[in-house]
Amino acid sequence: MLHKIGDKFQLHCYKHNGKIHSICEESTVIEETDDYLICGNYKTMLFEDDGNNHRTKEPAIIIYYKHHWFNIMAQFKEFGLFYYCNIASPYIWDDNVLKYIDYDLDLRVFPDGSFRILDRNEYNYHKKIMHYSKELEKVIEKELQNLIRMKKNNEGPFNIKVLNEYLEKYKSLQN
Secondary structure (H helix, E strand, C coil): CCCCCCCEEEEEEECCCCCEEEEEEEEEEEEECCCEEEEEECCCEEEECCCCCEECCCCEEEEEECCCCEEEEEEEECCEEEEEEEEECCCEEECCEEEEEEEEEEEEECCCCCEEEECHHHHHHHHHHCCCCHHHHHHHHHHHHHHHHHHHCCCHHHCHHHHHHHHHHHHHHHC
């Protein structure tokens, strides 16, 4: 394990062509295992490549996987629990910065449990202009199906009880 509970780090999200897509100013480590890193943030600055910079409005628990091509963000909004799941490369560390490549496709999960795949057109455009390999396309599609299966089975962060435990751990670290 590289990080202790309570450590803070910055996050850099890239696109396949190596260009920075977004920067998250700060997240806090809640737990790290051989398979994933769980962190939390609240009212942190997000800097996006399109100039849309803003501070997050609600607490979030984020799970970054070391061997899966997705990450999962649970957003505790006042009107319900939302998930924003990115199809993305497994993360790497560079000093105190967590880095990954975003592959456009997203899974949005709503408080009623319904979900929708987002940004299919962006994915199709980027895979053409950035020349995603056939092998990469297969990995992306397979991991999207793995993510949907996890959601349907309420596994991992989709288990509300487990997620609420992580939220409480995050809150205690902030006090």
